[in-house]
Amino acid sequence: MLVKKFVKLATFGLLAVSLMACASQIRQQSTRGEFQSVTEENAEEVYAQIDIWDLYEVCRALLTTEKYSQLDTCYNFLEQRANSEVFWVTMGYYYNDDMTQMVLHELQAEKYLGLGDLEKAIYHADLSLAAQARNPRMPSSSFLFADNDHNAKKMDAIALGVKIMALEYSDRDNEILPYLKRLEKRVESFNIDQSEYFSMTSRRWLAQYHYASGDYEKAYMYATRDDRDSLDFLGDGLLTAFTAPMSVAITGTTIDEFHFVRNLPLRIFSYRSAYKTGRLEEARKGFDDLLADGRIANFAKLHVSVLHDRAQLAMTEGDMNVAYDNLSKAIDVLESQRSALQTENYKLGFVGGKEQIYADMVGLLVDQNRVAEAFEYAERAKARALVDQLAERSSFKRPKATAASTNDVLRKVQQLEMESLQVASASGTGTQNRKLQLKALKTELRDQDAELSSLISVDAIKLSDIQLKLSPNEALLEYYQSGDAFFAFAITRNSIQVVDLNGKGLTEDIHAFRHAIQEEEGDAYLPKAQSLYQRLITPVIAQVDMPNVTIVPHGPLHYLPWAALHDGNGFLIESRSFRLLPSASVLMYLDKGNAKGARALLALGNPDLGNPDYDLPGAEIETKEITRKWPGSRVLLREFATEAVFKEAAPAFQYLHLASHGEFDAENPLTSGMKLAAGNGEDGLLTVDELYDLNLDAELVTLSACETGLGEVANGDDVIGLTRGFLYAGARSINASLWPVSDEATAYLMEQFYDNLKRDNKAEALRKAQRATAKRFNHPRFWAAFQLTGKV
Template structure:
């Protein structure tokens, strides 16, 4: 399973054999943690690694990993010390979650543990199996280089590039495939570091190698272990092909990149490589968009689905935000393409998914809401059961499932629900209706948002990414999407805020008019009512919309304004009843030009 990258099967097999990880041996946890790491099951991975480290601290650190083909030949994969694996796998996961400061500490710890390992080469007849720690140290150095590059530590990243470049791969008298693995691992780590440093030409050159005869030897020994058409050493070949295609794309070898990405998308195990799959889809979509914008949309849609599925297995909001942070370009391209194709409703839903998931997930994952005293214990059990059902449903999206036809991928994903999950949700609605609303958040549905708007009420939702700016206008019956000029908007907002602080100048009026003309005037004809909900985005969160004025009047004079962090919070706003005018006590400390009047 390992060499064929059948990580989903490996996960299911080991979970069936390990009912309780607290009592599992390190040798068994190695397989399970490895599967979780590759499949990006972050919620399960960190628990598995913690237990693995507890076992190692107690002395359970030996791995004797072997397998057999259908011919009955027992094959020793390796015998090694397990001490460095938890740190290296945790570093990789933390890097994927953009927690780089912690990731680099774990990576360097893993490298140090691998370097300090006392394991020796194993003799088999006239050949040897080199220490596994040699390869894992190499991988750790490559990972450290990528993380340092992400942190902007170019000199340290370049130092690690040199260290990997100097790694010796010409080793004689080793078990067939050992030297090949060293060459493949070295080339992969160099390719990753070069890409992290944006040196795509060198990454392209680093990927120019073949997995030679040792892999063929392994293929012969393991004949029958994989399914028809599967490649042996898939765990090496797929990353190599990705680095080749990615660096070809970034160096304007577009035809080669397209061919490489198409081959990867047809690969039976591409879904097993969670950190690569969404990137392949995204870049393939960008290539398609250059000549066929509509044809690019399904690639972007699938990339978003992969990202959000992986994100659903992250436990903390900070890590969820970090995980999606470097993937916003996928949403940006998808939203822009949908808008250009006149699909405003679908574009709006992805805007919400791009910027509102952190807030909605925070509400959905909150577990300390009050509940009726008589129901508190039952509610707590139902919430635990709901969490378990949702994770089970997410895990059921196995990477080994056949890849959908990209061209027929529907726009707008579906939340995966198990029968057990549906049942628990219904029970929770009965026991604690308000709590059920908060912990069963689903994807934003445009029709549901529109139904929550009052008659005459208008919602303006802005989307601002780079120099692209768009606004979505929703009322109870219609939705429109309009592109607006976005160049220089952040600087203009910063200047406006500064001008507002200049109490002896009316410079703010000129900037206010400009911002009004940019943001409000294009949608003025749709603001027919007196109630306006505004959902900002990016730098617009720092803009006081009530201070925007045209030459004739100010926005606050035209309508009652309410700002929301996301349209997705509308279902959580209770009793949106119009309030009657009441008494107001306002205190201030105006500058009256004479110190004796100061308060």
């Protein structure tokens, strides 16, 4: 037996040498320079030169290095070839239709898990597992392996792992056990003939699951277990020789880095679970060794994750200087790229994600009484959320004077960012030069167009700059929440204070309050209104004791009807005039433009949406009544209230009034928008994404009628996208409702509001209109939905 094993290992070594020689030829034909950048234009030519099995490995390498846009292109070609070539032949294996489907769906399943689309991850994992079940063994003519279905087992392990993690993240724990047992069996069934590499695949998923579910001892066991009997042949020999050269050439990752990142998840889980199980010295040494290895800087998401892990360990040990240093480095990496580093929450079972990194930094600085810095990091967190939303946009329309130059700089920024992601060595001279060029271009863009710069990168705003924008009789109240951590920053022109609040159950309390206002009769809402006042306003009332308050919400607070908060004696609007901002930094951009030369009012009401169920006769009456009192106004109703006419005419008007339905999607905020009539090349939905291409010069945009605010309490990103879109397009203020309001009450409130605008600023005009409406329609459901965002 021992002799047979020795002979077999010797055979492995001989074949490895042969394959490495072959791989050397492949590398000569497929240099990094030739395959460094695969675009839509050259992808067909590049991928046509690759054996279909190598193409699969390229796709997997792109998945491993999380280059998702390139992965989609690679996958499309892989799928086309797999469906047309009938079967694949590689190293004596052939793939029939079932095995092909297993491979294709396994790739898709892991991709969607990484992107956080859990339903699609489960869907593709199920299809991959079903294909494996239909054809559990892979026929082979290969003499090399005693067990010929090891590749199928590896892919089966990936599909099982994806299914388990997607169920775990979806809170479907009761469905996990059968898949968990199958995956555990995979680990036990592997032997030296099949290489530790395949066992490592299963152990990675088991470690990830047990870490995410809180069983840190089991996570540690699977992450640190070593199944190797003598050598990791397939992991470091055959894989390197046969598939790695082509893969790394196209992904821009060296072979050394390719193996480094392939083994990285298990290393990270071993150190994390060591930390969680009290093996602090082992965890500290592991994290420090990883961070000292320059290769990790090539993989931004993993780099950020390890920096955060090290910071949390330092906080546990009370070393706040080390914690601050690692958190600041993690945030710098996050903010160095325009693209959203959004997948770490799923890719490594990470608790929290990038939002938690900012939250930890804000909490640490508050604890150290470094209040100004804590506020500035809270603002950076909000800026990152907006940049993430807009990360896919390749251009932004601007006034003619600056459009060409700013978009030229933006294109250069995007090109350098893409090159930086494709270049392997983060410590190399080429990459360092790119970083310097990128920094210079972003500075140039900020100088040319500060607001555009704020949409594509996180530009740090100083507290002192915000304070200069506040009036002497104004206080700014900014909230920041992440989980149970909850802070309120109270800022005036000359001071800043922070109050530590309790965020536990806040989303549920806001939801209950909104439900009580909209659905329940009588004063059922009042205890909730008073409770939220005590929770949100009372702790900071001394710091914001001014007649004018600017409120900067965060997360679920964007959905809160602030006007209806009650102190026990009266509503908030009875004592103060207030406005909202999506972030304090928006103050820097509200004074742009001059609408004095614009025409008065453009109003679109009750557009014809092709379905009588969507008709809003009350909105039509409201629109006619408002425009009747504004000379020089233009009113567009029914089939004339089109998206195309609005885009064409809106830039010429000082006030814009849209009385229609809204369509809001918290999962994809940029597709949310206002429903108008279709025609002339427009589909009738004025989306948030389209707002960033408008060029308005409006003092006020009013969004009135059904669902122009938001229905369900979510994370607030949809509100940020909508309000920021109108502000960026050139509106100084937005007046929008949080829920559908009756036709009669809305018409009355709007009539009062526009009358008041002739004498008062916008915030005071709305406050007076709401108070007048409350006298006629007592319940806050009729008047509390409307709130002003932007300039007063």
